Amino acid sequence: MAAVPFAPVSHPSAASLISARGLTKRFGDFTAVDAIDFDVAPGESFGFLGPNGAGKTSTMRMIGCVSPISGGTLRVLGLDPAADGRRIRAQLGVVPQQDNLDTELTVRENLLIYARYFEIGGPDARRRADELLEFVQLADRAESEVEPLSGGLKRRLTIARALINEPTLILLDEPTTGLDPQARHLLWERLYQLKRRGATLVLTTHYMDEAEQLCDRLVVMDQAKIVAEGSPRELIERHVTREVLELRLPADDQAPLDGRFDGLEPLVERVEQRPDRVLLYTSDGEAAVERIHERGVRPESALIRRASLEDVFLRLTGRTLVD
Amino acid sequence: MTAPAPIRDFLVLPLPGMGARHLIERSVLVYRRIWLVLVSGFFEPLFYLLGIGFGLGAMVGSLPGPDGQPIPYQLFVAPALMATSAMNGAIYDSTFNIFFKLNFQRTYEGVLATPLGVVDVAIGEIAWALIRGTLYAIGFFVVMFVLGLVASPWAVLTIPAAMLIGFAFAAVGMAATTWMRKIQDFDLLALVQIPLFLFSATFFPLSTYPAELQTIVQLSPLYHGVELMRDLTLGHVGPWLLVHVAYLAALGALGLLVCSRRLGRLLLK
Numbered sequence: 001m002a003a004v005p006f007a008p009v010s011h012p013s014a015a016s017l018i019s020a021r022g023l024t025k026r027f028g029d030f031t032a033v034d035a036i037d038f039d040v041a042p043g044e045s046f047g048f049l050g051p052n053g054a055g056k057t058s059t060m061r062m063i064g065c066v067s068p069i070s071g072g073t074l075r076v077l078g079l080d081p082a083a084d085g086r087r088i089r090a091q092l093g094v095v096p097q098q099d100n101l102d103t104e105l106t107v108r109e110n111l112l113i114y115a116r117y118f119e120i121g122g123p124d125a126r127r128r129a130d131e132l133l134e135f136v137q138l139a140d141r142a143e144s145e146v147e148p149l150s151g152g153l154k155r156r157l158t159i160a161r162a163l164i165n166e167p168t169l170i171l172l173d174e175p176t177t178g179l180d181p182q183a184r185h186l187l188w189e190r191l192y193q194l195k196r197r198g199a200t201l202v203l204t205t206h207y208m209d210e211a212e213q214l215c216d217r218l219v220v221m222d223q224a225k226i227v228a229e230g231s232p233r234e235l236i237e238r239h240v241t242r243e244v245l246e247l248r249l250p251a252d253d254q255a256p257l258d259g260r261f262d263g264l265e266p267l268v269e270r271v272e273q274r275p276d277r278v279l280l281y282t283s284d285g286e287a288a289v290e291r292i293h294e295r296g297v298r299p300e301s302a303l304i305r306r307a308s309l310e311d312v313f314l315r316l317t318g319r320t321l322v323d
Numbered sequence: 324m325t326a327p328a329p330i331r332d333f334l335v336l337p338l339p340g341m342g343a344r345h346l347i348e349r350s351v352l353v354y355r356r357i358w359l360v361l362v363s364g365f366f367e368p369l370f371y372l373l374g375i376g377f378g379l380g381a382m383v384g385s386l387p388g389p390d391g392q393p394i395p396y397q398l399f400v401a402p403a404l405m406a407t408s409a410m411n412g413a414i415y416d417s418t419f420n421i422f423f424k425l426n427f428q429r430t431y432e433g434v435l436a437t438p439l440g441v442v443d444v445a446i447g448e449i450a451w452a453l454i455r456g457t458l459y460a461i462g463f464f465v466v467m468f469v470l471g472l473v474a475s476p477w478a479v480l481t482i483p484a485a486m487l488i489g490f491a492f493a494a495v496g497m498a499a500t501t502w503m504r505k506i507q508d509f510d511l512l513a514l515v516q517i518p519l520f521l522f523s524a525t526f527f528p529l530s531t532y533p534a535e536l537q538t539i540v541q542l543s544p545l546y547h548g549v550e551l552m553r554d555l556t557l558g559h560v561g562p563w564l565l566v567h568v569a570y571l572a573a574l575g576a577l578g579l580l581v582c583s584r585r586l587g588r589l590l591l592k
Contacts, residue, residue: 027592064436066432066435066436066590066591067591067592068591085440086339086438086439086440087438089436089437089438090437090438092436094436096432096433096436098429100428100429100430100432100433101433102349102428102430102433103428104353104428105349105352105353109352112352113345113348113349113352114433114437116345116348116349117342117345117434117437117438117439118437118438119438161433165437
């Protein structure tokens with residue numbers, strides 16, 4: 001097995017790696033992050049889930065010490081970003097939302113020069129670059145130019161680059177946005193490897209499946225605020241039912257519900273009408289299907305699925321994540 | 324072990340500005356593969372020297388040098404073109420290249436996620452641009468030497484003088500680039516660079532300008548570079564050279580300061 005590509009934290013009981021209290025970011029009159037509190041423990045995989053514009057990236061940039069805070073307090077690795085930004089950044093691995101790879105250099109050179117920015121050079125840098133290229137399965141492209149690489153390969157290189165300094169804390173801002181499903185799954189698998197080896201990951205996403213796959217714990221952000229916090233399982237249990245019955249009604253039957261789904265409590269806890277379907281939140285999907293059949297409702301399709309974080313978000317904000 | 328915070332203390336951080344050398348390493352790495360681009364910038368002043376210095380110079384003959392003694396026209400023009408080559412080299416690199424890295428490649432966002440800061444970026448990029456300017460100036464100096472246009476041992480000092488000119492123009496060029504929003508803004512650059520080149524006592528002495536215009540010419544940073552170079556190649560050395568040095572150094576320092584501030588404002592929002 002290749003060397004561990006990050007610095008494992010020796011004391012799981014140690015103080016929080018990140019601690020924010022009343023953390024605020026304003027751009028002029030606009031408040032991007034509005035007095036949020038959160039803590040990230042060593043070895044934890046922590047997510048910010050929310051739609052575009054919720055304040056996730058602003059929060060990540062403050063943690064990454066490239067954006068001064070407007071209010072509240074923020075400690076990263078026990079240090080104040082305003083005073084010790086350089087020292088903190090020396091121990092961070094940052095995967096930005098938009099790739100900013102050096103397109104004037106080759107794949108390997110990208111890693112070597114990035115190592116230099118961390119004062120790592122010579123044989124150390126070369127060994128590390130080779131290990132990381134192996135880790136992200138790019139070893140055979142080491143001498144390639146960066147520009148012709150696909151989005152997924154660029155992303156993998158960006159992740160390798162973020163690990164060049166054996167970071168204590170890895171920040172990933174929408175790591176798989178814009179990738180095709182195959183590329184996403186490969187990235188998830190690599191990130192899961194990091195997590196399994198004890199890395200502390202902080203990531204933002206607006207993909208539910210990503211949050212469920214990668215996060216031990218997450219906060220749901222909406223309009224600059226944190227609206228819920230917990231593990232994916234806890235959030236689902238707390239805010240929605242175990243199962244969801246999704247009904248697609250015939251195209252000529254998109255009219256108001258006319259009370260067709262009223263009075264199904266306690267079997268159906270809540271009914272949500274979306275433009276293209278009706279969602280019934282229930283503890284027992286099979287039973288709910290039977291009940292609506294008894295009432296003469298004939299949907300085009302009926303799907304029973306496990307409730308997801310998407311449902312949590314819809315419940316908390318009344319909106320879907322990706323509009 | 325009972326240390327509460329998982330901070331790794333063995334990390335040695337460079338002082339602010341020291342990280343600039345890694346930006347220079349980056350440029351070296353980039354240009355190692357596209358060195359031909361570098362070579363092209365050397366020929367422009369050379370063509371001017373041959374075309375104007377020798378071609379037109381044959382008709383001009385000689386004109387009064389800095390100390391009043393007549394000198395051949397080539398000897399008058401060559402140091403001015405050496406100053407120009409240092410300026411051009413520095414401007415090439417500090418404008419288009421910086422614009423591309425700042426706005427399209429987002430290179431500096433990657434750099435700023437590491438321990439390096441905006442001061443490192445500003446110093447590192449300006450230093451590379453001045454190195455490029457200096458390389459052109461050295462190439463040009465060799466040509467001057469071969470053509471017998473070096474009249475004094477003091478001329479050795481034209482190399483550090485070229486570095487100073489490169490510094491001033493690289494810093495101002497990069498500072499100006501931080502305000503550029505689109506490629507078309509670079510048309511303005513030509514509008515500044517060409518008059519600087521033509522009217523900085525490059526091709527004719529300051530005394531030929533009308534009195535009112537002489538003051539304006541003396542504000543041109545290239546004028547100070549040209550005078551510095553000319554006096555050094557002709558061995559006409561005295562304390563007045565320090566005025567040129569001070570002017571160029573101050574301009575460079577100001578550009579560097581503005582650059583760091585602007586990068587901070589643009590990238591560390």
